[in-house]
Amino acid sequence: MLDAKAAPLVQVDGLKMYFPIYSGILRRHTGNVKAVDGVSFDIQAGETLGLVGESGCGKSTVGRALLRLYEPTAGAVIIDGENIASLAPEALRKKRPTMQMVFQDPQASLNPRMTLAAIISEPLVEHTSWNAERRLERVYELMDAVGLNRRFANRFPHEFSGGQRQRIGIARALALNPKFIVCDEPIAALDVSIQAQVVNLLEDLQEKLGLTYLFISHDLSMVRHIADRVAVMYLGRIAELSPRDALFERPLHPYAEALLSAVNEPDPSLARRPRIILKGDVPSPARPPKGCNFSTRCPKAFARCHAEKPELQEVEPGRQVACFLYDAKPGSTGTTEAPANLRQEHNQQGEYQ
Amino acid sequence: MLTFTLRRLLLAIPTLLVISLVIFLLVDLAPGSPMSEIPLTVPPEVRKKMIEALGADQPVMVRYVLWLRQFFWVEPATLIDGWFGTNWAGGEQRILSWQSRAPVFTVIGQRIPQTLTVIGTAYLVGILIALPIGIYSAYRQYSLFDQLGTLFAMIGFSVPTFFSGTLIIIIFAVTLGWFPTKYDTNLSVTDWPSFVKQLQQMAMPVMTLGLANAAVISRYMRSSMLDNMGMDYVRTARAKGLTERVVVLKHVLRNSMIPVVTVIALGIPSIFGGAIITENLFGVNGIGAALIGAIHASDLPMVQTLAFIFAVLIVTFNLIADVLYGLLDPRIRYD
Amino acid sequence: MKLKTALLGAACALTFAPAAFAERGTDGEVKFTFPQAVSIMNPFLSSGTKDVYAASLVLEPLAGFDADGNIIPKLVTEIPTIENGGISADLTTITWKLLPDLKWSDGSPVTADDAVFTAAYCMDPAGGCAQLSKFDGVAKVEAVDASTVKVTFSGPKPNPYTAFVGALSPLLQKAQFTPCLGAAAPTCTDPNNMPIGTGPFKVTGFTVNDTVTLAMNDQYRDPAKPAFASAVIKGGGDAEGSARAVMETGEFDYAWNTQIPPDSQASMTAAGKGEFVVAFGTLVERIEMNMTDPDPALPEGERSTAKHPHPVLSDIKVRTALSKAIDRQILSDVGYGAGGKPTCNVVPAPDAWASDNTGCIAQDMEGAKKLLDEAGWVPGADGIREKDGKKLHILYQSTVNPIRQDFQALVKDWWTELGVDVELKAIDPSVFFGGDAGSPDTFQKFYADVEMYANNSDGTDPETYLSQYQCVNAPSPDNQWQGENMNRYCDPAYDAKVKVLSGTVDVAERQKIAKELNDMVTKDSMTVIPLVHRGTLSAHSNTLGGVQINAWDSEMWNVADWFRVK
Numbered sequence A: 001m002l003d004a005k006a007a008p009l010v011q012v013d014g015l016k017m018y019f020p021i022y023s024g025i026l027r028r029h030t031g032n033v034k035a036v037d038g039v040s041f042d043i044q045a046g047e048t049l050g051l052v053g054e055s056g057c058g059k060s061t062v063g064r065a066l067l068r069l070y071e072p073t074a075g076a077v078i079i080d081g082e083n084i085a086s087l088a089p090e091a092l093r094k095k096r097p098t099m100q101m102v103f104q105d106p107q108a109s110l111n112p113r114m115t116l117a118a119i120i121s122e123p124l125v126e127h128t129s130w131n132a133e134r135r136l137e138r139v140y141e142l143m144d145a146v147g148l149n150r151r152f153a154n155r156f157p158h159e160f161s162g163g164q165r166q167r168i169g170i171a172r173a174l175a176l177n178p179k180f181i182v183c184d185e186p187i188a189a190l191d192v193s194i195q196a197q198v199v200n201l202l203e204d205l206q207e208k209l210g211l212t213y214l215f216i217s218h219d220l221s222m223v224r225h226i227a228d229r230v231a232v233m234y235l236g237r238i239a240e241l242s243p244r245d246a247l248f249e250r251p252l253h254p255y256a257e258a259l260l261s262a263v264n265e266p267d268p269s270l271a272r273r274p275r276i277i278l279k280g281d282v283p284s285p286a287r288p289p290k291g292c293n294f295s296t297r298c299p300k301a302f303a304r305c306h307a308e309k310p311e312l313q314e315v316e317p318g319r320q321v322a323c324f325l326y327d328a329k330p331g332s333t334g335t336t337e338a339p340a341n342l343r344q345e346h347n348q349q350g351e352y353q
Numbered sequence B: 001m002l003t004f005t006l007r008r009l010l011l012a013i014p015t016l017l018v019i020s021l022v023i024f025l026l027v028d029l030a031p032g033s034p035m036s037e038i039p040l041t042v043p044p045e046v047r048k049k050m051i052e053a054l055g056a057d058q059p060v061m062v063r064y065v066l067w068l069r070q071f072f073w074v075e076p077a078t079l080i081d082g083w084f085g086t087n088w089a090g091g092e093q094r095i096l097s098w099q100s101r102a103p104v105f106t107v108i109g110q111r112i113p114q115t116l117t118v119i120g121t122a123y124l125v126g127i128l129i130a131l132p133i134g135i136y137s138a139y140r141q142y143s144l145f146d147q148l149g150t151l152f153a154m155i156g157f158s159v160p161t162f163f164s165g166t167l168i169i170i171i172f173a174v175t176l177g178w179f180p181t182k183y184d185t186n187l188s189v190t191d192w193p194s195f196v197k198q199l200q201q202m203a204m205p206v207m208t209l210g211l212a213n214a215a216v217i218s219r220y221m222r223s224s225m226l227d228n229m230g231m232d233y234v235r236t237a238r239a240k241g242l243t244e245r246v247v248v249l250k251h252v253l254r255n256s257m258i259p260v261v262t263v264i265a266l267g268i269p270s271i272f273g274g275a276i277i278t279e280n281l282f283g284v285n286g287i288g289a290a291l292i293g294a295i296h297a298s299d300l301p302m303v304q305t306l307a308f309i310f311a312v313l314i315v316t317f318n319l320i321a322d323v324l325y326g327l328l329d330p331r332i333r334y335d
Numbered sequence C: 001m002k003l004k005t006a007l008l009g010a011a012c013a014l015t016f017a018p019a020a021f022a023e024r025g026t027d028g029e030v031k032f033t034f035p036q037a038v039s040i041m042n043p044f045l046s047s048g049t050k051d052v053y054a055a056s057l058v059l060e061p062l063a064g065f066d067a068d069g070n071i072i073p074k075l076v077t078e079i080p081t082i083e084n085g086g087i088s089a090d091l092t093t094i095t096w097k098l099l100p101d102l103k104w105s106d107g108s109p110v111t112a113d114d115a116v117f118t119a120a121y122c123m124d125p126a127g128g129c130a131q132l133s134k135f136d137g138v139a140k141v142e143a144v145d146a147s148t149v150k151v152t153f154s155g156p157k158p159n160p161y162t163a164f165v166g167a168l169s170p171l172l173q174k175a176q177f178t179p180c181l182g183a184a185a186p187t188c189t190d191p192n193n194m195p196i197g198t199g200p201f202k203v204t205g206f207t208v209n210d211t212v213t214l215a216m217n218d219q220y221r222d223p224a225k226p227a228f229a230s231a232v233i234k235g236g237g238d239a240e241g242s243a244r245a246v247m248e249t250g251e252f253d254y255a256w257n258t259q260i261p262p263d264s265q266a267s268m269t270a271a272g273k274g275e276f277v278v279a280f281g282t283l284v285e286r287i288e289m290n291m292t293d294p295d296p297a298l299p300e301g302e303r304s305t306a307k308h309p310h311p312v313l314s315d316i317k318v319r320t321a322l323s324k325a326i327d328r329q330i331l332s333d334v335g336y337g338a339g340g341k342p343t344c345n346v347v348p349a350p351d352a353w354a355s356d357n358t359g360c361i362a363q364d365m366e367g368a369k370k371l372l373d374e375a376g377w378v379p380g381a382d383g384i385r386e387k388d389g390k391k392l393h394i395l396y397q398s399t400v401n402p403i404r405q406d407f408q409a410l411v412k413d414w415w416t417e418l419g420v421d422v423e424l425k426a427i428d429p430s431v432f433f434g435g436d437a438g439s440p441d442t443f444q445k446f447y448a449d450v451e452m453y454a455n456n457s458d459g460t461d462p463e464t465y466l467s468q469y470q471c472v473n474a475p476s477p478d479n480q481w482q483g484e485n486m487n488r489y490c491d492p493a494y495d496a497k498v499k500v501l502s503g504t505v506d507v508a509e510r511q512k513i514a515k516e517l518n519d520m521v522t523k524d525s526m527t528v529i530p531l532v533h534r535g536t537l538s539a540h541s542n543t544l545g546g547v548q549i550n551a552w553d554s555e556m557w558n559v560a561d562w563f564r565v566k
């Protein structure tokens, strides 16, 4: 930690993103959608952090707030030494080349009235003083890098297939040599046969260019393939953040456990974990439960879970969990026997494997 | 695109023929007759003779076929004769107004300029006001400006022009005395003072109509902007580190303009149609005033011809709107 | 003002001696505004007052009428009479002598041939002449010499002042209209829009249904007139806007037909820029009683025909009661303000022709109730009168028009008070007056018990007008529902008196008979219930002098004498 090289490229601290709700004839501010409600994590340079969770849990919002495509309600996002969340607009604009995003829907993320060349070279116009020739050169370079035929430079996005469009999206993101890229479900809209190609492309590029990814997905197997560490989100908060292998081997948070139980084990020799079916619906982010956000559905919830919100804390080396089951310190509501029991039960589950 | 246009044009011909017949029958079946304009002091036999002289006593189908011939043969031929001194029309009777006995197309020709200058300017002014309001309202959705814009649009939508027009007359003509209440058709702009006069007499009708037009278009602009503002490609543009100006004006606006341009194009026939109430109120002798006058007088040839010309314009501008859409939006191809 | 003019005139006379009192074309432009725009400048092809009045600035008849309805010479040396030999003793010819040296505005001389031509033009059966009735009974029009026109009638014509008299029957220039005879009349766009005339102005520009521009006629017979060098008539808009342009903004000098609600009249007058003037002609808003049965149960073709007398209204007591219950003063005030006055006559003017019948003006509700009681109509449990088990129900129709709907509501109130069940109906005017024999809603079909509209006599002599109430003029299937006797009033005594009138020459005697006829259809039989004598409200600027409102001819009959008040 003292080593300067080890300083993370991205540091997120207490990030909150609330969307105000207005209602009534006078459009009074009557509440907030707490899409992201206090999220903290780091990403090391060259690392890929996977962000998983059910749809609607706030993954995209995290990604967008991180790049300040939304104005975060609270928190700090330090990327490459600067707090993105509080940069002045002009400074932010200058900073943008460092951080880019690849969107889920490649069709919607490309301006339908611009040609491929115009789309890719637009940031170059804005951020470099290159002439048209030099820019075109760069466009070709990028097209080569993502595997697009140069002949297509003057075509419009709608003339391409989904996979090709996502390549355009990636080429565009790469145009200004970013360090950090948020990939927001980059393959979710693609045919399965093409998904692997795009993921491989992303991996190759990471290797070649030393990129750092926040890889958002609800496809756990894909995350398992690409991520170094994985954060599991539930209702605007991170439930668990662990190294990939550790997480997939032995999820600590009850939600992570439930989520992973639904994944098909790629190795048939290993016995399948019993599937845990969660009861009830995800609460609305406008009215999250009082205690732990997962308390309404958690099979192991106990009194404290309904009263306080657990913070994310390191419970094992490199593993952070937000769950009172792993709370060493005595809680304010007093200890009961429940935690011990549950921990035991949890261990049993580990043994069961 | 070319084949598409040609195919549509060909399709338009039978459509318009059917429309012309329907209009003719509708106009003919509409209650009222040119008789109702004749004072009661004129004895019935004289009335009957007058109606006969107009040809109004002929069966409807005879009149329709005659009208068709006049519209599609005599009138174009007369026009060509006028240009080249030929004699295609051979002195055949043109479509005559029952009310004024003047050729309907002469009347239309006299009136188009006023309609285009006044109503056209009002449309232009409306667009020029509407676009910035719509853009900024959407960009700052729910801001005070947006609320005021909404209020403005509500007023423009809901207040009928005869009311807003009368109000404008009372404020600007009666109280302030800035503008004349009656449009002077004979004013020809030759120098600066006459140009100022022209502006003065256009001011009130343009205000009245501009308000109404701006209300409609600003709403379209706003909602189209809002549709696009939330799109991923806008986020992409922001992520590219473009300035807000470029993001809004280049990316959002350009895409938002596609439906708005279509709406604007579709509204153009209504310029030619004039504004019945406004023209009448301010004494602008445009097409709208001609139409309402003709309807009041049951001047069937005039009403029929104008209605049919509007039908042609509407069909034409629908086609133009479609073609424009194709030109503006690369995703659309008609082949 | 008069003094000022006189002084001014004197000053002019001093300065420009020996020039005339005033000088032609010194007062700039006079601006007219009409709520309905001018469509055509040929009164023979249009019956619209707007067109006739506009044309009157240019085209002139041989003789016209002054503000009191007296006939005055225009293009002739004197009015022909029996005394001066202008009218033959047997009443079959009238001979007009044209003024010497009379010129058309193009400089060519006016001759008797022009009059002969004009008659031929209007009487051509294919021409659709709107003023054909002015030439009723004319057998022949001939030029005795270049300046003498002789009109021969097919029989004795007690009122021969029809052809070539008044704004509706002016002189056309033969040279200009020769190609426009008969079927060619409507297609003659240029002559129809820019006729050459003898009046104080000539047309310089014409935009259909919009503007007429005129310049003074250099050939006008009085070298000192007109005072205005040019004139413009802008049409279109509505009565309110026209009135405003004169009374409030002062953009125009004269607005014809500015009938606006009484309260607007007051507020516009308060602006102090002009004044309203009213021309009381013969227009009377009236309720006509249907003397025949409009019962829908009757077979088509028999409804509202003489075959079935009206079951209720045939009783004069009922008709009288209905008339007595009405307060005409209130109707007039509410509907027309200065533009109306209550009347009991169908011929309300000129004074010499109008009966002194005022008995209906005061409302008499009690008297009306008594009459109905006498007639056997007694109030039932619901307040509605009934007789022999039949309710007293009246269907009251009129045209869609805000004032008429006010009238209907007021009259309904009064009649309801009387114990009559009144049903109102308003019909689109273009249908009501449209005369379509296929429509059940025309005023001729009269498929209602009473109907309300306005009608007037053309000119000062009401003979034609009164003859409408003869039995033969009742609309019926036999005459395709044409005819002006809407009431189906039929009294042989009346028909006989009409015949007497048409044979009477002496004006005083004619007036006496006309009054008797008027009384027969109004107070004696209560067939027609006149309500309001309606005038035409016009407005003129305070800076316009010489206006003398005239209901018997064009309102601009003396426009040559108009001047700018300085």
Ligand SMILES: Nc1ncnc2c1ncn2[C@@H]1O[C@H](COP(=O)(O)OP(=O)(O)O)[C@@H](O)[C@H]1O
Pocket: A019, A033, A034, A035, A053, A054, A055, A056, A057, A058, A059, A060, A061, A062, A285
């Ligand atoms: N612009 C917005 N305004 C209001 N609510 C939003 C907005 N964007 C997202 N949300 C809400 O925030 C929550 C999280 O959304 P999102 O981040 O898109 O979820 P995910 O990407 O995990 O599917 C959802 O409940 C969504 O409805």
Ligand SMILES: [Mg+2]
Pocket: A056, A059, A060, A061, A185
């Ligand atoms: Mg998402």
